[in-house]
Amino acid sequence: DGGITQSPKYLFRKEGQNVTLSCEQNLNHDAMYWYRQDPGQGLRLIYYSQIVNDFQKGDIAEGYSVSREKKESFPLTVTSAQKNPTAFYLCASTLAGELSFGPGTRLTVL
């Protein structure tokens, strides 16, 4: 079955540690995205990538980094510079404008 996988579903980290969230898709989609969602709020764009080895900052890129070495993979690193990293992180991909989402990772920084 084609889809997007994100792991882990729940992640706990100590303050000051970097953490990498994984996102893999087997849909052969070119564009991939990372969004952050805080309770009761909409999705805010962190980074997106239209092709391999290329990515653009979204509205809230500070404190995050990404890489796109393979078409299938778009990992997100939450660095210690991110002031308030506890949130629900959603990865998505698209081929013709319609976004497909992974199940998300809930990150809690203690």
Added chain:
Amino acid sequence: RKEVEQDPGPFNVPEGATVAFNCTYSNSASQSFFWYRQDCRKEPKLLMSVYSSGNEDGRFTAQLNRASQYISLLIRDSKLSDSATYLCVVNMLNNNDMRFGAGTRLTVKP
């Protein structure tokens, strides 16, 4: 002005009611528009794309007003299962820069 804005909600309606949501966008060059549904603590799922001529899918009707730069979603004969958050999405520059509204929460009550 935010790039994509939605009615704040929440909307609390009885079963069988008709309810409408609006979403305004800032970039007049945007060409692609979508409505997504998000259930509590889940990833968003595509509800429908919004076409220039308007489109209908069962009880759901989506419309685009380019002159006033807004899209709308109409839900007729509301069901309990329609309770969710509805998110509008705009492809801002038609380059896969996909931005979300903050979402409108709908609760349908018996």
